[in-house]
Amino acid sequence: MPVMMELTRVVDCDLNDQHWIHLTEVQGTRTFTIVIGQVEAQVINRRLLEEPPFRPMTHQLLKNIVETLGGQFQDVVITELREHTYFAVVRIRVGDTVHTIDCRPSDGVAIAVHHSPILPIYIEENVLRSLTGL
Amino acid sequence: MPVMMELTRVVDCDLNDQHWIHLTEVQGTRTFTIVIGQVEAQVINRRLLEEPPFRPMTHQLLKNIVETLGGQFQDVVITELREHTYFAVVRIRVGDTVHTIDCRPSDGVAIAVHHSPILPIYIEENVLRSLTGL
Numbered sequence: 001m002p003v004m005m006e007l008t009r010v011v012d013c014d015l016n017d018q019h020w021i022h023l024t025e026v027q028g029t030r031t032f033t034i035v036i037g038q039v040e041a042q043v044i045n046r047r048l049l050e051e052p053p054f055r056p057m058t059h060q061l062l063k064n065i066v067e068t069l070g071g072q073f074q075d076v077v078i079t080e081l082r083e084h085t086y087f088a089v090v091r092i093r094v095g096d097t098v099h100t101i102d103c104r105p106s107d108g109v110a111i112a113v114h115h116s117p118i119l120p121i122y123i124e125e126n127v128l129r130s131l132t133g134l
Numbered sequence: 135m136p137v138m139m140e141l142t143r144v145v146d147c148d149l150n151d152q153h154w155i156h157l158t159e160v161q162g163t164r165t166f167t168i169v170i171g172q173v174e175a176q177v178i179n180r181r182l183l184e185e186p187p188f189r190p191m192t193h194q195l196l197k198n199i200v201e202t203l204g205g206q207f208q209d210v211v212i213t214e215l216r217e218h219t220y221f222a223v224v225r226i227r228v229g230d231t232v233h234t235i236d237c238r239p240s241d242g243v244a245i246a247v248h249h250s251p252i253l254p255i256y257i258e259e260n261v262l263r264s265l266t267g268l
Binding site: 039042054055056057058059061062064065066068069070071085090092094099101102103104107110 | 173176188189190191192193195196198199200202203204205219224226228233235236237238241244
């Protein structure tokens, strides 16, 4: 079962050039931390902290394209940990059909924060359990 | 009339942290240079020079999403220079319909280089003329 999470922190550590995001369980206390690239951290942070930019940035373009093609992003699910890499999907609804598309978790979260309200973010229970041991 | 261009160079100047791309007229000699962000320069360069990465990067995700929704990117057109900013569109074909979607030129070129062969890149004649005076 996917567990609903909330984006609670984006951390840029200039000292060691590491960047990560914290997700916290909505109906619980478990947390999940994932290391992401500098670019993705900037994109997410910028969107959370600042006014929308003058021109559409890439994840805004993605949203605009999906809506032009008649779709709506529905949610993001972090599905799996394999070979030290987290896998995720974005789900897009077009009419009665839901398309599930492979993505990096950082793109999924960046897409989520380009929606208002932010899209639901889920983590599969077994991924969360493997990390927290709870 | 849009003029077909070819991406001929991506320049990263570490000295002043400037990045730009050169486009050259396919059936002529005029060139066009546009300053882009570091991130976009990296994305375009990486795609031109290296093997596709293990996980889908953002512009690959964009392509995958459009194809999942039944569309195909057709081409990119740099349409206008307004208030020191170049405007562009990507055109997406879905069946007999072509959707035209506003984007930054750098996203347009990044999408183009994620196709094999690279998508056609056009510049409107008046934009090219205003720059080169030819």
